[in-house]
Amino acid sequence: MAAQDKQAQREGFFARVYDVVRQIPCGMVATYGQVAKLVGEPRKARFVGFALHGNPEPGVIPCHRVVFADGRICEGFAFGGADVQRRLLEDEGVAFLDDTHVDLEASRWPAGVE
């Protein structure tokens, strides 16, 4: 609702990003642009990634479920390496097109426009 949404705004743009990324279900992945759009600011996709970079709440924010708009994973951004990130996503049931590309067509989230 508005009040709740308003509270999120008060927390800051990053807090909204964390909240959205936190809602990504297991076996699915979301792109920075998708998350940015969900928070209401598709122009700030850049900070969505930076929000995860700071990751003030490890274990709560599945950064590995967030990938580029192309579904590609940057090898220098993962916590332990793109290989580990791919392993985590694959273990959750996410489909992979290549060693560094996720099948957004199969595991894109949100699947439906809520």
Next chain:
DNA sequence: CAAGTGACAATAA
């Protein structure tokens, strides 16, 4: 206290 940097995506030409 102030300034710079930073995991991308969308738009324009």
Next chain:
DNA sequence: TTTATTGCCACTT
């Protein structure tokens, strides 16, 4: 069609 530029918040030093 592809390439280049812009946008912008929070956190770090």
